[in-house]
Amino acid sequence: MDIALLVLHSLLRWILLIALLSSIIMSFRGWKNSRSFTPFDALSRKVATIFAHLQLLVGIMLYITGNTLTYLLNDFKSAMSNGETRFFSMEHSTLMILAVAFITIGTIRSKRKKSDTDRHRSIALWFCLGLLIILIAIPWPFSPLANRPFLRGF
Numbered sequence: 137m138d139i140a141l142l143v144l145h146s147l148l149r150w151i152l153l154i155a156l157l158s159s160i161i162m163s164f165r166g167w168k169n170s171r172s173f174t175p176f177d178a179l180s181r182k183v184a185t186i187f188a189h190l191q192l193l194v195g196i197m198l199y200i201t202g203n204t205l206t207y208l209l210n211d212f213k214s215a216m217s218n219g220e221t222r223f224f225s226m227e228h229s230t231l232m233i234l235a236v237a238f239i240t241i242g243t244i245r246s247k248r249k250k251s252d253t254d255r256h257r258s259i260a261l262w263f264c265l266g267l268l269i270i271l272i273a274i275p276w277p278f279s280p281l282a283n284r285p286f287l288r289g290f
């Protein structure tokens with residue numbers, strides 16, 4: 137496994153969480169206060185979406201270049217009976233792809249909306265759904281599914 141990719145994947149998780157959370161807070165406030173949709177809201181939406189896609193890309197690269205795919209293709213049965221391998225090859229990857237899909241849907245829908253309140257609402261709801269799935273699928277040190285450090289160094 138490429139350690140640089142793993143370090144990047146671990147770090148990007150925090151940047152993505154911060155970007156998503158700030159965009160969600162801003163859009164919930166905008167929605168509830170019927171505030172206009174500013175260029176800063178659009179920038180925040182863009183930054184969160186870019187980091188979600190970047191993390192997805194690095195995740196897919198890790199999946200292909202690391203041991204996960206090799207193990208899966210060589211011995212599917214034994215890979216499925218190993219909790220950690222199953223988590224990364226199935227649950228983690230599928231849930232994260234779903235989360236990024238929800239974030240992307242939120243972005244597209246908010247761009248298509250005519251009113252500013254609807255724009256805020258699309259981001260607030262879809263990004264929240266994406267964030268929830270990401271929080272569940274991250275291998276936190278305390279997760280019952282698989283454990284990885286809060287931050288990884290070289």
Ligand code: HEM
Pocket residue numbers: 142145146149152188191192194195196198199202204224228229232233236270274275284285287288
């Ligand atoms: C987009 C949101 C995602 C987040 C927030 C995320 C987060 C993480 C975190 C925190 C780790 C642990 C890193 C470490 O070991 O220090 C990890 C590992 C990993 N992730 Fe993701 N990930 C995401 C998406 C994906 C996707 C879409 C895939 C594959 C299609 C993927 C594949 C992997 C693999 C293969 C590992 C390494 C497993 C191992 O250590 O054996 N990730 N991910």
